[in-house]
Amino acid sequence: MESLADSRRGNPAYQVYLLLRGAFVVAPVLFGLDKFFNWSVDWPQYLAPWINDIIPGSGQDFMYVVGAIEIAAGLTVLVAPRVGGLLVAGWLAGIVVNLLTHSPPEYYDIALRDFGLFLAAVALTRLAFEFEAVRSRRPTRNTADAARQAGPGLEAPPG
Numbered sequence: 001m002e003s004l005a006d007s008r009r010g011n012p013a014y015q016v017y018l019l020l021r022g023a024f025v026v027a028p029v030l031f032g033l034d035k036f037f038n039w040s041v042d043w044p045q046y047l048a049p050w051i052n053d054i055i056p057g058s059g060q061d062f063m064y065v066v067g068a069i070e071i072a073a074g075l076t077v078l079v080a081p082r083v084g085g086l087l088v089a090g091w092l093a094g095i096v097v098n099l100l101t102h103s104p105p106e107y108y109d110i111a112l113r114d115f116g117l118f119l120a121a122v123a124l125t126r127l128a129f130e131f132e133a134v135r136s137r138r139p140t141r142n143t144a145d146a147a148r149q150a151g152p153g154l155e156a157p158p159g
Contacts, residue, residue, distance in 0.1 A: 008131075017127035021081050024088050024124055028074030035067025046110075048102035077124070082132055085125030092118040 008014040034040050043066070044052075044059030055062050073091055077084030092114050099111035 013127065014131060017124070017131050020120055020124040020127065021077060024077045024085065024121060025074045028070040028077070028088060028091075032067040032070030032072075032074065035063040035070065038063075046099065046102065046107065048098045050101065051098060081128035082125060085121050085128050089118055089121035089125060092121055 035043050043063045047059045047062060052059050052062070069091065073084060073087045075084075076087055096111050096114050096118060099107040099114065
């Protein structure tokens with residue numbers, strides 16, 4: 001009898017789920033860390049002026065908070081992909097709004113990229129609901145074992 005792990009290994013949808021889950025763990029953690037050090041880019045330049053006007057402190061102070069949230073979102077995807085996928089999707093939606101309202105149309109290309117990432121995070125969430133639900137519904141032993149343990153005259157549970 002083929003095990004659940006073996007049947008999943010060849011399933012393209014499960015492979016996509018693993019790919020998206022890994023990407024949405026690594027990317028938010030790395031970009032979150034980068035908010036503290038500005039290695040790849042000067043992050044406060046991407047903050048829409050209207051947001052900068054309503055937040056306390058400087059744009060860089062806000063980026064420290066953003067970095068912490070991104071790291072937390074990536075770690076949430078690692079341990080609870082159903083929740084983490086929604087968290088990342090919501091976060092990306094906020095980033096898209098920020099970019100669309102920051103010096104239009106200067107950052108529309110980046111907003112479009114982040115909208116694509118938003119869609120991928122939504123797909124991760126959908127797949128997480130499917131594959132995590134399968135894992136929680138999985139019987140602890142196969143049907144034949146259940147029938148043997150049920151004894152004579154008793155039927156094994158369906159499934």
